[in-house]
Amino acid sequence: MLNKPEMNEYPPYYEGYVNHVPDGDLLQILDAQLKETINLLKDVSEEKSEFRYAPEKWTIKEVLGHITDTERIMSYRLLSIGRGEKEMLPGYHDDEYVKRGKFNRFSLQELLHHQSLVRQHTILLLGSLDEEALVQRGRANGGEVTARAIGYIIAGHEIHHRRLIEERYLKSDNF
Numbered sequence: 001m002l003n004k005p006e007m008n009e010y011p012p013y014y015e016g017y018v019n020h021v022p023d024g025d026l027l028q029i030l031d032a033q034l035k036e037t038i039n040l041l042k043d044v045s046e047e048k049s050e051f052r053y054a055p056e057k058w059t060i061k062e063v064l065g066h067i068t069d070t071e072r073i074m075s076y077r078l079l080s081i082g083r084g085e086k087e088m089l090p091g092y093h094d095d096e097y098v099k100r101g102k103f104n105r106f107s108l109q110e111l112l113h114h115q116s117l118v119r120q121h122t123i124l125l126l127g128s129l130d131e132e133a134l135v136q137r138g139r140a141n142g143g144e145v146t147a148r149a150i151g152y153i154i155a156g157h158e159i160h161h162r163r164l165i166e167e168r169y170l171k172s173d174n175f
Contacts, residue, residue: 002152004021005018005149009148009149010146010149010150010152011145014153016156016160017157017159018152018153020155021159026152027126029155030122030151030154034115034119037067037112040165041108048060053169053174053175058098059103060165060169061103061106061108063164063169064103064111065114066097066101067157067161070094071119071122075122076089077138078147078151079125081136081137081138081145081146083133083136084138086138086139088142089139090140091141091142122151126151133147134148134151
């Protein structure tokens with residue numbers, strides 16, 4: 001079972017994500033999250049999936065694309081740091097990734113399928129790392145982080161955005 005990382009295992013700006021993750025087996029949490037996200041969005045129409053709760057905000061499809069892209073990037077960091085990479089891994093500009101991802105051209109079901117495949121990869125990768133690899137420290141986006149912390153950041157990032165979808169999109173008077 002993967003235990004929550006200590007605060008010294010990740011930069012302070014990730015604390016909110018890590019704190020969102022409930023206690024328990026992280027691999028089971030990640031698997032359950034995927035099911036929760038699919039269940040949350042499965043009945044959203046294509047028209048509604050392009051809803052923005054405010055001008056210049058992302059659509060539901062863009063939020064889902066962002067969650068998936070971020071998990072891809074974090075999984076690469078997880079692999080790299082778990083394998084002992086010592087070079088600084090780059091950050092990324094999420095707004096630019098969403099803009100260039102052009103997620104609204106995909107159906108919501110396609111985007112959910114992409115997220116499902118990426119999540120399955122993340123679970124397999126995390127499950128393959130031994131304790132030594134999980135506590136391995138590396139550098140990414142200007143800070144030091146452990147492989148284990150990255151797993152929790154992935155989970156917390158999805159929780160954060162799923163809550164935003166529930167609160168700002170699905171409960172909006174304009175939805």
